[in-house]
Amino acid sequence: MRRLLFFFFICTLNVSQSEVEWVNDIQPTPLTYNGFGDDIAIMDQWLVIGDTENDDAANNAGVIHVYNNSSGQWLFYQSLYAEDAENLDKLGSSVDIERNHNTGETWIVGAALNDDDNGLDNGAVYAFYLNEMGDFVQKRKFIGASGISQNFGTSIALNYDYIEEIDAHLWVLAVGDDYHRNQVSGQTRATGGVTIFKKVDGLGNYFWEQEPIQIGQIYIDGLSTFDFIGRSVAIDGKTIVAGAPGDDDHNLPNNEGVDMGAIHVYVRDNLTQTWSCCSIAFPDNRERSAQFGSAVDVIKQPGNNRIIMASAPLERNQNNQPEGSIYIWYNSMEVQRLQPQVFPGGQGELFGASIAANGDAYFGSTELWVSSPFSEDKKGRIYHYTINPAFNGGNELYLLNDTIVAYDRDQYPWDTGQFGSIVASDGKNTATSSQSNYIGSHRSIYTPELPIFKNGFHIP
Numbered sequence: 001m002r003r004l005l006f007f008f009f010i011c012t013l014n015v016s017q018s019e020v021e022w023v024n025d026i027q028p029t030p031l032t033y034n035g036f037g038d039d040i041a042i043m044d045q046w047l048v049i050g051d052t053e054n055d056d057a058a059n060n061a062g063v064i065h066v067y068n069n070s071s072g073q074w075l076f077y078q079s080l081y082a083e084d085a086e087n088l089d090k091l092g093s094s095v096d097i098e099r100n101h102n103t104g105e106t107w108i109v110g111a112a113l114n115d116d117d118n119g120l121d122n123g124a125v126y127a128f129y130l131n132e133m134g135d136f137v138q139k140r141k142f143i144g145a146s147g148i149s150q151n152f153g154t155s156i157a158l159n160y161d162y163i164e165e166i167d168a169h170l171w172v173l174a175v176g177d178d179y180h181r182n183q184v185s186g187q188t189r190a191t192g193g194v195t196i197f198k199k200v201d202g203l204g205n206y207f208w209e210q211e212p213i214q215i216g217q218i219y220i221d222g223l224s225t226f227d228f229i230g231r232s233v234a235i236d237g238k239t240i241v242a243g244a245p246g247d248d249d250h251n252l253p254n255n256e257g258v259d260m261g262a263i264h265v266y267v268r269d270n271l272t273q274t275w276s277c278c279s280i281a282f283p284d285n286r287e288r289s290a291q292f293g294s295a296v297d298v299i300k301q302p303g304n305n306r307i308i309m310a311s312a313p314l315e316r317n318q319n320n321q322p323e324g325s326i327y328i329w330y331n332s333m334e335v336q337r338l339q340p341q342v343f344p345g346g347q348g349e350l351f352g353a354s355i356a357a358n359g360d361a362y363f364g365s366t367e368l369w370v371s372s373p374f375s376e377d378k379k380g381r382i383y384h385y386t387i388n389p390a391f392n393g394g395n396e397l398y399l400l401n402d403t404i405v406a407y408d409r410d411q412y413p414w415d416t417g418q419f420g421s422i423v424a425s426d427g428k429n430t431a432t433s434s435q436s437n438y439i440g441s442h443r444s445i446y447t448p449e450l451p452i453f454k455n456g457f458h459i460p
Contacts, residue, residue: 056079100169111175152195196275242264356368418434
């Protein structure tokens with residue numbers, strides 16, 4: 001999941017560039033259901049939408065809406081509710097979906113960030129399985145440790161992969177908790193962290209177990225309160241990346257190092273089936289309050305190569321405007337810094353508020369989508385990049401392909417819709433959310449494909 005706290009700024013720049021329009025959107029009824037689209041995920045023919053303020057099961061208990069793509073048209077498929085839904089649980093705070101393309105085994109996971117099973121608002125993650133009848137049914141509820149977890153499910157990432165060392169296919173779930181508590185120098189501090197679960201592949205196998213993480217004391221003692229580790233999380237293969245946008249550089253005077261941000265990289269030992277934690281990475285360019293790590297992603301490449309990307313959406317340019325950047329590592333080397341190309345408007349860009357790099361090997365892993373929701377006075381846009389096939393380590397890894405905007409960007413209430421607030425892609429399909437700041441905080445989900453509306457959703 002990719003999460004960012006939005007801020008408001010005033011700035012002025014004017015440049016124009018041609019764009020591609022996405023012309024179809026999905027909206028809740030009524031539009032004032034402002035939890036719709038709090039997170040989205042997409043995989044093959046499935047589109048998953050979190051709706052945290054839905055009241056069907058209980059007041060603000062939340063729901064996860066599932067759509068199915070049939071011949072290029074998105075049809076409403078099913079709404080998923082927690083079996084033990086309670087007031088204010090907010091199911092759908094973060095969502096993800098993964099699929100075994102060979103067998104069809106499919107899981108949807110969704111966080112209820114305010115679930116109270118292990119303490120007030122400690123959070124929980126629900127796992128729904130696509131059964132032989134074609135229905136998604138709840139099969140597991142993951143809960144953070146009592147007294148340790150606080151925002152269990154801040155972000156979630158689900159991955160299916162073949163593990164050569166043990167000749168097995170595994171499902172791995174990484175759960176971010178940006179207020180996870182650690183004992184740092186004898187004191188309990190809300191540093192944030194990640195919890196990891198795994199399941200052996202197999203239709204009808206619903207057994208998940210927690211995997212151990214080897215954490216050194218030196219690493220723990222270097223953490224601080226409000227690092228927000230796990231504010232964002234991504235996984236592909238044996239690598240998990242967790243964003244820590246609240247990380248501070250305490251070596252700088254006058255609080256110049258506040259909220260520079262960092263990313264923490266976990267690596268799995270596939271023989272011992274444990275995770276080592278953690279390598280910490282920073283970009284070459286570090287800036288106060290840039291919140292590097294607000295959004296992260298990681299993808300495997302052929303030949304055991306790995307690409308890691310992370311955003312600093314509040315990084316400012318020379319005119320003190322919140323422009324934003326994406327930093328990209330190829331294996332252990334930082335190779336590229338992406339920045340927005342279009343600056344028409346006075347609200348900043350927040351480039352990198354959300355990113356999606358398709359790591360699904362079935363569809364290839366060449367595309368990168370970067371949101372810029374404050375572009376053009378908060379109309380918003382998405383930048384679409386493709387991997388450079390001629391990349392040699394000394395040139396650009398990603399090349400800009402096109403930019404995408406909403407077809408209704410000049411229509412009320414979407415003229416400040418923040419198109420691109422969240423973006424999701426599997427390489428074959430892509431979707432994004434918008435969030436208008438007019439009364440009611442209207443939301444829409446946009447895709448290039450045509451949606452069909454029923455069961456509470458409609459064409460406006």
